[in-house]
Amino acid sequence: MSAKVVVSKRRNVNRQAIFLITLWPFPEDFFLSDPELKSKVPLEYLSHKEKYEEAVRKACLLFRKVIQLQNEGKGGMDNFREVLGGQLGSAILPDGNPITLHYVMFIPTLMGQGTIEQQAEWIQKAWNCDIIGTYAQTELGHGTFIRGLETVAKYDPKTEEFVLHSPTLTAYKWWPGGLGHSANYAVVVAQLYTQGKCHGIHPFVVQLRDEETHEPLPGIKIGEIGCKLGMNSTNNGYLGFDNVRIPRNYMLMKNSQVLPDGTYVKSPSSKLTYGTMIFVRVVLVQDAATYLKKASIIATRYSAIRHQSQIKPDQPEPQILDYVTQQYKLFPNIASCFAFQYAATWLWDTYNNITEELETGQLDNLPELHATACVLKAVSTADAAQGVEMLRLACGGHGYMTASNLPSTYGLVTAMCTYEGENTVLLLQTARFLVKMWQNKTNVYKLPTMKYLATALNRATPFEKSVEWVIAALQKTAAGKIDLANRHLNERVAKGQSYEDAWNNTSIELVSAAEVHGRTIIVEQFYNTVQGYKSRVSKELGTVLEQLLQLYAVNAALRCTGDFLRFTEVLGKDITVLQTWLEELLSQIRPNAVGLVDSFDMRDEILSSALGCYDGNVYERLFNEAQKSPLNAEPVNKSYNLYLKPFIKAQL
Ligand SMILES: CCCCCCCCCCCCCCCCCCCCCC(=O)SCCNC(=O)CCNC(=O)[C@H](O)C(C)(C)COP(=O)(O)OP(=O)(O)OC[C@H]1O[C@@H](n2cnc3c(N)ncnc32)[C@H](O)[C@@H]1OP(=O)(O)O
Numbered sequence: 099m100s101a102k103v104v105v106s107k108r109r110n111v112n113r114q115a116i117f118l119i120t121l122w123p124f125p126e127d128f129f130l131s132d133p134e135l136k137s138k139v140p141l142e143y144l145s146h147k148e149k150y151e152e153a154v155r156k157a158c159l160l161f162r163k164v165i166q167l168q169n170e171g172k173g174g175m176d177n178f179r180e181v182l183g184g185q186l187g188s189a190i191l192p193d194g195n196p197i198t199l200h201y202v203m204f205i206p207t208l209m210g211q212g213t214i215e216q217q218a219e220w221i222q223k224a225w226n227c228d229i230i231g232t233y234a235q236t237e238l239g240h241g242t243f244i245r246g247l248e249t250v251a252k253y254d255p256k257t258e259e260f261v262l263h264s265p266t267l268t269a270y271k272w273w274p275g276g277l278g279h280s281a282n283y284a285v286v287v288a289q290l291y292t293q294g295k296c297h298g299i300h301p302f303v304v305q306l307r308d309e310e311t312h313e314p315l316p317g318i319k320i321g322e323i324g325c326k327l328g329m330n331s332t333n334n335g336y337l338g339f340d341n342v343r344i345p346r347n348y349m350l351m352k353n354s355q356v357l358p359d360g361t362y363v364k365s366p367s368s369k370l371t372y373g374t375m376i377f378v379r380v381v382l383v384q385d386a387a388t389y390l391k392k393a394s395i396i397a398t399r400y401s402a403i404r405h406q407s408q409i410k411p412d413q414p415e416p417q418i419l420d421y422v423t424q425q426y427k428l429f430p431n432i433a434s435c436f437a438f439q440y441a442a443t444w445l446w447d448t449y450n451n452i453t454e455e456l457e458t459g460q461l462d463n464l465p466e467l468h469a470t471a472c473v474l475k476a477v478s479t480a481d482a483a484q485g486v487e488m489l490r491l492a493c494g495g496h497g498y499m500t501a502s503n504l505p506s507t508y509g510l511v512t513a514m515c516t517y518e519g520e521n522t523v524l525l526l527q528t529a530r531f532l533v534k535m536w537q538n539k540t541n542v543y544k545l546p547t548m549k550y551l552a553t554a555l556n557r558a559t560p561f562e563k564s565v566e567w568v569i570a571a572l573q574k575t576a577a578g579k580i581d582l583a584n585r586h587l588n589e590r591v592a593k594g595q596s597y598e599d600a601w602n603n604t605s606i607e608l609v610s611a612a613e614v615h616g617r618t619i620i621v622e623q624f625y626n627t628v629q630g631y632k633s634r635v636s637k638e639l640g641t642v643l644e645q646l647l648q649l650y651a652v653n654a655a656l657r658c659t660g661d662f663l664r665f666t667e668v669l670g671k672d673i674t675v676l677q678t679w680l681e682e683l684l685s686q687i688r689p690n691a692v693g694l695v696d697s698f699d700m701r702d703e704i705l706s707s708a709l710g711c712y713d714g715n716v717y718e719r720l721f722n723e724a725q726k727s728p729l730n731a732e733p734v735n736k737s738y739n740l741y742l743k744p745f746i747k748a749q750l
């Protein structure tokens with residue numbers, strides 16, 4: 099396959115940033131109208147092996163079409179984003195894409211961690227798909243604690259090679275997407291040893307399979323890890339090394355180097371090796387918004403079609419959308435879609451600005467970027483997973499059908515809470531930075547996401563029914579929680595605990611403080627975006643956006659009433675005002691609910707749901723989907739004669 103990519107010789111080019119510039123309206127039809135990209139049989143009726151084979155067939159066609167568009171000059175990297183993300187990507191490959199990691203982590207790591215020469219060597223090949231790669235970091239024994247990885251890369255100056263080895267079973271790589279049978283190369287993260295000393299984890303490019311036959315190379319033990327809750331076509335794999343040799347220049351050496359004689363040259367920051375993880379955490383916030391939008395469309399449209407029970411005995415069964423409890427399940431999730439979308443856009447811009455600085459050697463803003471990416475990834479994916487499950491429940495029994503596409507959407511979104519950093523662990527990373535800033539308050543003034551900490555604790559926040567008040571109250575609560583956690587940490591240390599034990603013993607409070615900090619950022623970004631839009635949109639649209647903003651804010655406030663009572667001046671009677679405000683907003687949003695989810699602009703083929711179609715023909719679609727069950731192909735199944743009949747006829 100041929101595609102052109104120009105590797106710039108300029109060092110300060112943010113190569114990951116160029117991925118997501120949208121210059122071209124994405125031609126969904128080019129993909130969705132291709133009969134070869136449609137499934138002939140619903141995936142759930144295929145075996146595990148057939149699912150994988152079908153996914154590889156489609157993934158190859160999908161990327162061939164993206165490259166065709168690119169060669170015709172139609173769009174650029176944004177096309178990749180569309181086909182990899184939760185919108186078009188998950189419609190065509192509902193149980194995951196077996197080559198995603200090639201684009202989302204392998205190529206970005208070559209770009210972010212390789213020298214100019216290494217990029218020139220590898221990127222064109224990867225871009226042309228002459229090689230297919232993955233990102234092999236996690237091991238059977240360690241996913242979170244990457245400093246504890248056991249795979250070893252030992253430098254041999256005699257041959258100028260690294261020797262990769264898995265000394266134990268727990269050192270086996272475990273989880274990388276596409277590793278099982280799709281990829282023939284990987285970026286492998288391993289402990290670097292040179293001149294008898296361990297220098298910590300570093301990234302290496304390793305060939306795993308023959309480029310022609312795809313047979314595993316000598317010393318490479320490789321396979322797929324088996325069935326999972328979801329994402330069963332992503333071909334997550336395992337990988338062990340038995341003294342596999344690779345050339346010296348296969349270590350990605352943009353940040354630290356091993357010279358031919360084995361001398362180690364240190365990186366300006368050991369955390370630059372973690373750069374690809376920051377990149378993926380940033381793009382996941384957008385993906386969380388996309389999955390939540392999908393589920394919100396399905397559940398809201400279904401709620402407008404479904405009639406059940408009676409509100410008043412003498413009246414017809416209402417649309418279930420008219421039940422206030424139903425509105426409470428749906429509308430805060432619709433508001434969250436907007437909130438996460440705006441937070442994702444803001445985080446993406448922040449990421450671009452800070453990575454530009456990193457390219458020029460300025461590392462000052464890296465810790466804040468890391469802390470912010472961690473908390474926004476954690477809060478958005480946790481809320482999206484919880485939201486998708488709530489929206490599934492909001493569809494009653496039909497939401498449990500795979501034909502609703504809600505179970506599979508949940509399978510995709512809940513995985514996000516674990517991969518690319520387990521959410522609790524990420525919140526603790528943010529808490530670590532918050533506490534550090536809290537202890538040295540002068541630093542706080544400089545940080546856009548944290549400067550509120552300098553004044554929030556002592557600011558009066560008398561209750562008023564406004565978003566501005568919610569933001570101030572969240573800020574005061576976050577500051578109060580950080581302050582309290584920090585005090586408890588110090589008290590434990592003063593009583594003789596080590597700092598690490600005290601940290602662990604305070605970690606419930608620390609996680610909670612980080613979470614409120616994350617929600618503060620999200621509400622603030624939502625607020626700033628709506629203020630920016632107000633002068634540019636119609637009065638009516640401005641009103642609806644304002645209602646969504648208020649709903650997101652008041653719901654965020656009601657989720658932490660206990661904390662508000664502890665850390666702000668709010669009183670019990672004010673909570674009643676908040677509750678009434680929420681109820682008013684639900685009824686204001688009700689007439690626009692279907693219009694709002696329609697505005698997410700997802701076609702029926704993308705929703706892939708019998709419940710969520712635009713025309714509302716829910717029951718016909720459910721019935722038609724049932725006809726696809728292989729059990730309905732014959733009126734009597736052979737198990738009747740084999741087992742049931744003898745069982746029924748037998749004298750028990
Ligand atoms: C070509 C076109 C392409 C177009 C592309 C278009 C893309 C668009 C596509 C859109 C669709 C998307 C689809 C997605 C599908 C995804 C598929 C699934 C992917 C799933 C992949 C994975 O799942 S892949 C594995 C991820 N696996 C983790 O995620 C491990 C977590 N575990 C850690 O990440 C570390 O283990 C952990 C905890 C930090 C501790 O690390 P540690 O022990 O070394 O560090 P310590 O805690 O001791 O901290 C020491 C100091 O380091 C500081 N620090 C720590 N991290 C830092 C950092 N990153 N940057 C800066 N600073 C950092 C910290 O703040 C401290 O700073 P200080 O000392 O000053 O306080």
Ligand SMILES: Cc1cc2nc3c(=O)[nH]c(=O)nc-3n(C[C@H](O)[C@H](O)[C@H](O)COP(=O)(O)OP(=O)(O)OC[C@H]3O[C@@H](n4cnc5c(N)ncnc54)[C@H](O)[C@@H]3O)c2cc1C
Binds near residue numbers: 513522
């Ligand atoms: C679908 C999927 C795809 C994946 N794809 C890839 C891939 O392509 N490449 C790759 O390298 N990896 C991949 N992974 C692995 C993923 O990155 C790890 O699973 C993730 O980082 C979590 O690590 P873990 O599994 O070791 O969980 P653990 O760390 O074992 O977590 C278990 C529990 O321990 C807790 N815990 C752990 N450490 C701490 C701590 N310090 N403080 C408090 N609590 C703690 C966690 O909060 C959690 O509750 C994938 C995983 C999944 C599920």
